[in-house]
Each structure stands twice: as structure tokens, then as C-alpha cells.
Amino acid sequence: MLRNSVKCQMLLAMFTVVCTLVGCSQNGEKVDLPPIGGSVLNLNKTELLFDDLGGEDRVFSKDGEKMYFETVLSQIGEKEKVEHSLGEGVPPCYTSYSVIDGVWFKLERLDDGKVLRCETLKNEDGVTRKIYIYVSDGTDTHGYFEVTQSAVE
Numbered sequence: 001m002l003r004n005s006v007k008c009q010m011l012l013a014m015f016t017v018v019c020t021l022v023g024c025s026q027n028g029e030k031v032d033l034p035p036i037g038g039s040v041l042n043l044n045k046t047e048l049l050f051d052d053l054g055g056e057d058r059v060f061s062k063d064g065e066k067m068y069f070e071t072v073l074s075q076i077g078e079k080e081k082v083e084h085s086l087g088e089g090v091p092p093c094y095t096s097y098s099v100i101d102g103v104w105f106k107l108e109r110l111d112d113g114k115v116l117r118c119e120t121l122k123n124e125d126g127v128t129r130k131i132y133i134y135v136s137d138g139t140d141t142h143g144y145f146e147v148t149q150s151a152v153e
Contacts, residue, residue, distance in 0.1 A: 041065060041135065041143030050149040054120040058110075059145050061137070066113035070142065071134040074102050077127030105131055105147070120149045127151050 042062040050057075061067060072084040087096040100107040104125075108117040116135070123129055131147035 040141050041067070041137060043143050043145055046145045048118055048145065048147045050120045050123075050147070052123045052150050052152040054122050054149065056117065056119045059116045059118065060114060061143070064114060065137040065141070067109070067116055067135040067143070068096065068113060068138055069100060069107065069109070069133070070136045071132075072100050072102075072107065073132040074105065075130045075132075076104075076125055077129075081132070102131070104129060105149075107131075107133065118147055120147065123149050123151055125151065 043059055044062055045057070045059050048057045048059070069086045072086065073081040074084065075081045082102075084100050084102055085097070086100065087094055089095050098109040098113075104121050104123070106117075106119045108119075109115075110117050116133070118131070118133075120129070128151055129149045133145050133147070135143045135145075137143075
């Protein structure tokens with residue numbers, strides 16, 4: 001029969017292994033995304049710049065691939081990044097949004113996802129605003145582009 005101290009050590013070791021495995025699997029979800037500034041999908045642009053008045057621009061895959069929103073984050077000044085909902089429901093009834101309305105910005109999938117339209121409204125916040133957009137072609141191929149809007153001068 002094992003002594004209590006040996007049992008505790010074994011239990012602690014098993015707990016550590018389980019926590020490590022759970023931590024790796026949770027962190028592994030984001031590993032598939034490209035690094036900021038990197039793009040595996042051959043996008044026509046990886047950075048969109050808007051002045052304080054706002055505007056509109058479009059991003060597309062140079063290879064004509066359809067794109068799906070994978071992660072969309074926005075940030076106003078130094079505030080914490082906000083993650084935006086990409087759809088609702090659960091499979092098989094999950095509905096993916098073709099428009100992401102971020103109040104001060106709108107992202108829209110056009111031409112069956114072959115073009116992504118980005119629109120920003122006038123920036124009256126007094127600080128720079130950013131949008132971080134991760135996209136996928138529906139397989140393991142990912143892309144990333146970033147939107148920066150300057151503040152009122």
C-alpha cells in the first residue's frame with residue numbers, strides 16, 4: 001500500500017500533466033492563425049489605412065479564393081481589444097454572418113466571399129482605431145489583414 005505522501009505526489013503529477021495538456025489544446029486553437037502581418041492567403045492588401053473621415057476599401061484573394069471571417073477584433077486607442085461575433089447557433093444550424101457590424105466599422109463579404117469590403121465611419125473618438133481581421137478559405141489556408149483609422153486632427 002502506498003503512503004499518503006507518495007499518493008499526493010502522484011496525484012499532483014497527474015494534475016500537472018492534465019493541466020498542461022488542457023492548456024496546450026486551448027492555446028493550440030490560435031496557433032493555426034497566421035502571425036500579425038503574415039498572410040498565407042495571397043491577399044491584394046494586408047493593411048488598410050483610413051483618415052479620420054473614414055472611408056471604404058476592399059480586400060480580395062489574388063487567387064480568387066472565397067474567404068470566411070475567422071476572427072475579428074477591434075480596438076479603440078489603448079482600450080482592450082473586443083472580439084466580434086461571426087455568427088450564431090450551433091451546428092448543423094449554425095449561421096455564419098456575411099456582415100460584421102462593429103458600430104464604427106462594417107465588414108461585408110461580397111461576390112460569394114471572394115471580396116471583403118471594409119467601411120469605417122468618421123472617427124470622433126480622438127484616438128486611433130484598429131481592426132484585426134483573420135480570414136480563412138474554408139480549409140487550412142489562412143490570411144490576415146489590418147485596418148487602421150487615424151484620429152481627428
